[in-house]
Amino acid sequence: MPDATGLELLAAELGDAALETVYFRDRATVVIDPAKIRAVLAALRAKGYTFLASVHGVDYYPEGPRLGVMYELLDMHKVDRITVKLRVPTDAPSVESVTNATTEDPGWPTANHQEREVYDMFGVVFEGHPDLRRILMPEDYEGHPQRRDFPIGGEPVIFTRDEAGLLESRIEEGTGA
């Protein structure tokens, strides 16, 4: 991990893209402007953080902006980790995808499935993702189950004996398809 001073220096280099730094339990996190994610990751790649270990989402309900996306970067040579975090509101949860290569940046192919999972579970839309579909939940599922206001057990369990009845009621409600 960069130490607390190193983190400040790194954030200073990122300029106004860095909104806040958090140094907690010897772990460095930089909170950034969601619009600048590609530029920040590219800048950190140039610093040596070439391995994107993980992309995952989090819901900060009831604080706003509610949704967070974390990018865990790793520098294998210096054995150093840094977390890049951004926050987006639920009414416009849109972040630029980092999966595809562009002319100035080779992209992060590993983000493909992980961005799909964040989209599936939290509803964060990754603009420019090559194939943004649900990945773990069924294709026709409604809602984003990892959000904190999504109830546990809100899902009716379909058994063969009551399948017809359930489908019937869904059609009446107009939610079947």
Added chain:
Amino acid sequence: MSSTEERTLSDYRRREQSITLSPLETQDDRSGEHDELLTLNFGPHHPATHGVLRLLVTLQAEIVRDIKPIIGYVHTGIEKTAEDKAYWKVIPIVERMDYLSYYFNAMAYCGAVETLAEVEVPKRAQYLRVIHLELNRIASHLIWLGTSALDLGAVSIFLYCLRERELILDLFEMSSGARMHTRYFQVGGVIEDIPAGFESKLRKFLEIMPARADEYGAILNSNEIVLQRLRGTCPLDADTLLGLGVSGPLLRAAGNPWDLRKADPYCSYDEFEFKIPIGTVGDNYDRFAVRLAEIYESVHIIEQALDGLPEGPHITEDRKIALPPRHELATSMEALIHHFKLVTEGMRVPPGEVYFPIESPRGELGCYVRSDGSSKPARVHMRDPSFVNLQALAPMVRGSYIADMIATTAMLDPILGGIDR
């Protein structure tokens, strides 16, 4: 046709049609009799997919042009369930994610919570953890070896591997009472010290295991069919693997010696001597050889941990984190209060968020835990290596024979419980 039938059918068709197959590229545009592309559904219920993995395979004659993995068949919402449980009740459910490396899931989760709560884990507990982690690594590699050999047509190896795995499960049963999903690791240490007789039984196993691994190597390395199906098939270079986020034995097979136990030691791994087996070209044979060699290194680590097992408590003495010993309950009012609070409400963890990565048998297993200061985690996420490594399957098998795809899926070692969570 009644309206209900129509509805179910159209739902099904709609789901099927939402899977796009359009951007499939053929590198080979020769026009000939075999240039027609065939899309084949493979799985989810197929013995060679190592679980309920479904692959949409695009074939040109016998050559795989592209594959699309479709997952989610065993998604059970473990991460969601974890948000509704007290910290210590999350351990048994995260263990069920990657069902072959349950100690690793528990380790990643406990490590994250211990970092959040700043709990010091006693030395003896760390060594006991290392012993069980490495035993689990051997057990996981044995299942991988057996099932992979099964895919390559070598049936007897599977039976031999299960024989040795049985010895490990017996040891797990001895130390924790359960053979799988043992719930042995606790926040702050391990639930119980190892019982009398465990050490001698473990030493007997450590004597047997290298000889048995020698046998497996001898059988498979002199089997011409296995060698032909592994050597030179579906290689992928280290740079591409790094871009795809691949870690663990797959990355090491391509020649990158990245191992978190060495690079960023946790749980006292820096106190043990061991080597990191690496491959050269990153083909299926290297993937096989690296994992087989790791079995010996794990045995070596367990020997050292057993020899140097320090005396002392097996779990932290912090009463806000770990239950007091049973005998104290009869004499100490405070112990009774602590016990009551822990069992009814659970421990409280200071607010914050932590990502804790460890080296599982399949690569970097990271656990992200966010605490909001209450007695239940606000978010638990597992960065499962199988989930990330699966993305490398398509680049590996593009342009190879469909039979090589089976071998590559086996060498990838995907665990669908970990992928779908």
